[in-house]
Each structure stands twice: as C-alpha cells, then as structure tokens.
Amino acid sequence: MNPINSIAEIRSLFPVLNEQVNGKQLVYLDNAATTQKPISVxxxxxxxxxxxxxxxxxxxxxxxxxxxxxxxxxxxxxxxxxxxxxxxxxxxxxxxxxxxxxxxxxxxxxxxxxxxxxxxxxxxxxxxxxxxxxxxxxxxxxxxxxxxxxxxxxxxxxxxxxxxxxxxxxxxxxxxxxxxxxxxxxxxxxxxxxxxxxxxxxxxxxxxxxxxxxxxxxxxxxxxxxxxxxxxxxxxxxxxxxxxxxxxxxxxxxxxxxxxxxxxxxxxxxxxxxxxxxxxxxxxxxxxxxxxxxxxxIGHETIAVHEKSLYDAFLLGIQQSSFNKIKLIGTNPHKIAVQSFEVVGMHHFDVGMLLDASGIAVRTGHHCTQPLMRKFGIEGTVRASFAIYNTAQEIDYFLAALQKICDRIK
Ligand SMILES: Cc1ncc(COP(=O)(O)O)c(C=O)c1O
Missing domain, CATH: 3.40.640.10 (Type I PLP-dependent aspartate aminotransferase-like (Major domain))
Known part of the structure; x- marks a missing residue:
C-alpha cells in the first residue's frame, strides 16, 4: 500500500478534517486532548x-x-x-x-x-x-x-x-x-x-x-x-x-x-x-x-511509524536557528508524537490564539498537570500532538505559522 495514498484514504474517513476555521483549512493538532472520529464511529x-x-x-x-x-x-x-x-x-x-x-x-x-x-x-x-x-x-x-x-x-x-x-x-x-x-x-x-x-x-x-x-x-x-x-x-x-x-x-x-x-x-x-x-x-x-x-x-505499528515521521519533521523544523525563540518542554527522545513548548516572550494562550487564526488547533495551558508545570517553573505550554490523519504538509504549514509568530517578537 502506498503510504501517501493510505493517509489520504484515512483522512477521507474523518469528515471534520474538511472544516474551515477562521477562513482557513483546519489543521487539527490537538489529538492528545481528543482525537477526531472516523465516519464508522x-x-x-x-x-x-x-x-x-x-x-x-x-x-x-x-x-x-x-x-x-x-x-x-x-x-x-x-x-x-x-x-x-x-x-x-x-x-x-x-x-x-x-x-x-x-x-x-x-x-x-x-x-x-x-x-x-x-x-x-x-x-x-x-x-x-x-x-x-x-x-x-x-x-x-x-x-x-x-x-x-x-x-x-x-x-x-x-x-x-x-x-x-x-x-x-x-x-x-x-x-x-x-x-x-x-x-x-x-x-x-x-x-x-x-x-x-x-x-x-x-x-x-x-x-x-x-x-x-x-x-x-x-x-x-x-x-x-x-x-x-x-x-x-x-x-x-x-x-x-x-x-x-x-x-x-x-x-x-x-x-x-x-x-x-x-x-x-x-x-x-x-x-x-x-x-x-x-x-x-x-x-x-x-x-x-x-x-x-x-x-x-490500520495497525499500531503503521500509526507509530507515521506519527514519528511527522514528529521528526516538526522537530527538525523547530531546531533550525530561526526558531531560537521556541523552548521545548520535554526533550527526552523516548516519547510519542506530542511536543510541549513555549514561545519565549509570548503567553502560551496568545500563541494558541494566533495559531487558531491560521486554522491550527493546538492545546494551551497546564494540561491538567499543574504540579508538573510547577516543576518546570512555568504556568503552561503550547502543546502540539499528532495523529494518523495528520500530514507532512500540515507540519510545514504549522512550522511556517510558528515562524511568523516568532518574527512578531522583538
Ligand atoms: C494521561 C491522562 N490521564 C487521564 C486523562 C483523563 O482521561 P478522561 O478524559 O478519559 O477522563 C487524560 C486526558 O486528558 C490524560 O491525558
């Protein structure tokens, strides 16, 4: 099975992924909060x-x-x-x-x-x-x-x-x-x-x-x-x-x-x-x-491989020098495709609002882990979490939106 075709096929099972948000195509990266539901469900x-x-x-x-x-x-x-x-x-x-x-x-x-x-x-x-x-x-x-x-x-x-x-x-x-x-x-x-x-x-x-x-x-x-x-x-x-x-x-x-x-x-x-x-x-x-x-x-193996490829692409993008305003929270490599981060100089909620204006859904806040946030000396983070229906194009779009947000900070 061609993996690109298969992800397109998987996406076609999720009607909500066709939603427009603020005039933009929805990019749903809040999967750790709740995943979208296939049409069969x-x-x-x-x-x-x-x-x-x-x-x-x-x-x-x-x-x-x-x-x-x-x-x-x-x-x-x-x-x-x-x-x-x-x-x-x-x-x-x-x-x-x-x-x-x-x-x-x-x-x-x-x-x-x-x-x-x-x-x-x-x-x-x-x-x-x-x-x-x-x-x-x-x-x-x-x-x-x-x-x-x-x-x-x-x-x-x-x-x-x-x-x-x-x-x-x-x-x-x-x-x-x-x-x-x-x-x-x-x-x-x-x-x-x-x-x-x-x-x-x-x-x-x-x-x-x-x-x-x-x-x-x-x-x-x-x-x-x-x-x-x-x-x-x-x-x-x-x-x-x-x-x-x-x-x-x-x-x-x-x-x-x-x-x-x-x-x-x-x-x-x-x-x-x-x-x-x-x-x-x-x-x-x-x-x-x-x-x-x-x-x-689909199989857990296929899900894991696809999500890891998205995560790796995201991490690579973030690690580029122009993103030096982004501080990752949770850097241990033994992880699933979830990344918390701060945009230094901007409140996490404002980052979430700006991303939403581009149609990108991420979670912001303490993620029901206040003691953990305290341990890191922060109030909350922006969290992106990827699922089987996310695409490499969405990651590129997300990175570009983050770049624009970073560029706003003096
Ligand atoms: C690690 C973890 N534990 C517990 C919960 C609570 O799960 P539920 O919404 O099914 O009560 C969540 C939900 O965010 C979670 O991520």
Whole structure:
C-alpha cells in the first residue's frame, strides 16, 4: 500500500478534517486532548439511535437484544484489543478519570491503612493524582512521588529506590499527556510486584500508540479512554485482574450492579456488571467498537511509524536557528508524537490564539498537570500532538505559522 495514498484514504474517513476555521483549512493538532472520529464511529452512534435504541440486558424484546448484543460485542473486541484473559475483566466507565476514581475508592479503601504508601510520578494527570490524594487523606496512607528529570523522563534509579514494602499501590501514567514521555512501566510493574504492591496504569495517551497486552505487562489495573482512541466521549474502560475485581466492593450502587435486593440489604452482580451501575452510555459503547476496529485495521505499528515521521519533521523544523525563540518542554527522545513548548516572550494562550487564526488547533495551558508545570517553573505550554490523519504538509504549514509568530517578537 502506498503510504501517501493510505493517509489520504484515512483522512477521507474523518469528515471534520474538511472544516474551515477562521477562513482557513483546519489543521487539527490537538489529538492528545481528543482525537477526531472516523465516519464508522459517527454512523454507529446514529444507527443505534435510528434503529436499535433500547436499554440493554433486561428485556425480552428484539431491539433490546440487538442493543445488548452490540454492546457486549464491543467488550469482546476490547478483550482482544488489550489481550485480557476474559471480557469480564473489561469494565465500561465514563473515562480514565472514572476508572482511576473507581480503583482508588474501591481497591484503595479496601487495602490502604495508615502508614501505607501510594506511589505516583511527578508527571501525573490530575485524574491520577487527586483521587489518590483523597483516598490517602481518608485512610492515613501517604503519597510518594517518583521524581522526574529536566528532560521530562522519570528518574528510574530513584523510582527503584523508592519502591519499598510500605508501598501498596503504584499508579503511573504510561505516556505523559503534557510531555509525551513514555515511561518504563514494565520495569516499574516488576519492581512493584517484587514487594507485593499492585499497579495501576493510566493508558489514556498510550492506547492509540501502542499495542496493549495486559497479560504480558502483568499490570493489575489499566485505564483507557475511548475519546483519545478515535471513539466517542464519555466512555472509558477499566481493566482489572479478576481476583482483584472480585475482592473489591462496588464503586457505585443502583441498577445493573445488583443480584438481589431486599429492603435491608442487597447482593451484588457478577463481573463486569458489579461495577456498571445504572444505564451506561450504550451508543458510545457500540460505536467504540468501530474505533477499536479502525485502529486494528490500520495497525499500531503503521500509526507509530507515521506519527514519528511527522514528529521528526516538526522537530527538525523547530531546531533550525530561526526558531531560537521556541523552548521545548520535554526533550527526552523516548516519547510519542506530542511536543510541549513555549514561545519565549509570548503567553502560551496568545500563541494558541494566533495559531487558531491560521486554522491550527493546538492545546494551551497546564494540561491538567499543574504540579508538573510547577516543576518546570512555568504556568503552561503550547502543546502540539499528532495523529494518523495528520500530514507532512500540515507540519510545514504549522512550522511556517510558528515562524511568523516568532518574527512578531522583538
Ligand atoms: C494521561 C491522562 N490521564 C487521564 C486523562 C483523563 O482521561 P478522561 O478524559 O478519559 O477522563 C487524560 C486526558 O486528558 C490524560 O491525558
């Protein structure tokens, strides 16, 4: 397959890429915030509401069984996508944020006691920090942090030294959303297991870039977000090992998560339903299957190679001397196609506005990583993040727009 043709073909699956923004062709470089959705995902959302809309699991009628079948078939594909031992280990949530809250509130409350330690890194998204702050405050456990170095990588030596028998839970981001850094999670998981701790992986940014094998990684929990994986918003996944999920109390209570309800007490449903209280986002789950299929059809390898070629072109352009007003934040080369930077002498928000005037969408701000920004002594950055549908021409256009912005600064 000719790669240029294939990217053109991929682009044709994303209607939003034809949008005009401020009179310019949209150049969407905010993929770490959320990816665009292929037409198959949009069609599946619409088709559910047009033809199959019914609540799942509890009804004898045809629409309900069609909806249930499609809903559960996403779970089956998900099992294959992450190589879980069984589909019941895949729980649908609202997103990575809810997946982590679930583990912190349920597993955290179950195992943590005063003096225990929960280990995170200094580069966590707030979603993998605040839930642990709250459960530590409740249980008396103590939060500890793996330090990061000036290039945005974690200090692995310090990490291995800090992992001690008091640590009961390690929760780390696989790929930093702010820096793009890929963390050595296999080494961390092995070290944590050696002292009996359980490991949660925040795979929000990783799932669209790497082939996931939860059994090979041997992580205990993993959180995935649909909307960063070409799927609908408001949907995520919590993977957990069966024995841990079985031992954990339900996170929320209500419909679907029960087996029997009496006036004074209740018994709980089997996995995965024990953790899926209330009517889920049925349309999103059904459409998510198309997103998983989209990524599977292209292949993680192809995605990674294409994104790296875009990233390399961007970096090369930026490193040219006329760009000496750009300061990169996160320079460790072991990263995905995400780059944070500052334009020295201009606020990141103003850079974002000027780029938007050229039709270019980037993220500006603290990227939900305020402690990380503080570590770098900054308030925020401009962040460009590339996806499979971005092109070399878009990178050239982006570089030219940045050049113009730099030229405005005296
Ligand atoms: C690394 C990381 N963790 C967690 C989240 C939160 O994910 P969600 O939007 O699915 O709750 C994000 C989203 O930006 C992220 O990038």
């Amino acid at each position: 949009i069609d599946a959302l619409q088709s559910y509401y047009l033809h199959d809309n019914a609540n799942i699991h509890r009804s004898a009628h045809t629409l309900a069984s069609r909806a249930t079948e499609q809903f559960e078939s996403t779970r089956e594909l998900l099992q294959t996508f992450i190589n879980a031992k069984e589909s019941a280990e895949c729980i649908f949530t609202k997103g990575v944020t809810e997946s982590i809250n679930l583990v912190a509130a349920s597993y955290g409350k179950l195992v943590l006691k005063a003096g225990d330690e929960v280990l995170l890194t200094e580069m966590e998204h707030h979603s993998n920090l605040v839930p642990w702050q709250r459960i530590c405050a409740e249980t008396g456990a103590v939060l500890k942090f793996i330090p990061i170095q000036t290039d945005g990588s974690i200090d692995l030596e310090a990490a291995l030294a800090i992992i001690n028998p008091k640590v009961k839970i390690v929760s780390v981001v696989w790929v930093s959303n702010a820096l793009g850094t890929i963390n050595p999670i296999a080494t961390i998981i092995e070290a944590a297991h050696a002292i009996g701790a359980k490991v949660m992986i925040d795979a929000a940014q990783a799932a669209s870039h790497f082939k996931i094998d939860v059994q090979a990684l041997d992580c205990d929990f993993m959180a995935i977000s649909s909307h960063k994986l070409y799927g609908p918003t408001g949907l995520g996944v919590l993977y957990g090992k069966r024995e841990l999920l079985e031992a954990m109390p339900p996170y929320q209570s209500g419909g679907e998560m029960i087996k029997e309800v009496f006036l004074t007490h209740s018994t709980y449903n089997e996995l995965p339903y024990k953790f899926e209280a209330g009517t889920p986002n049925i349309a999103a789950v059904i459409a998510f299957k198309m997103a998983l299929q989209f990524v599977t059809d």
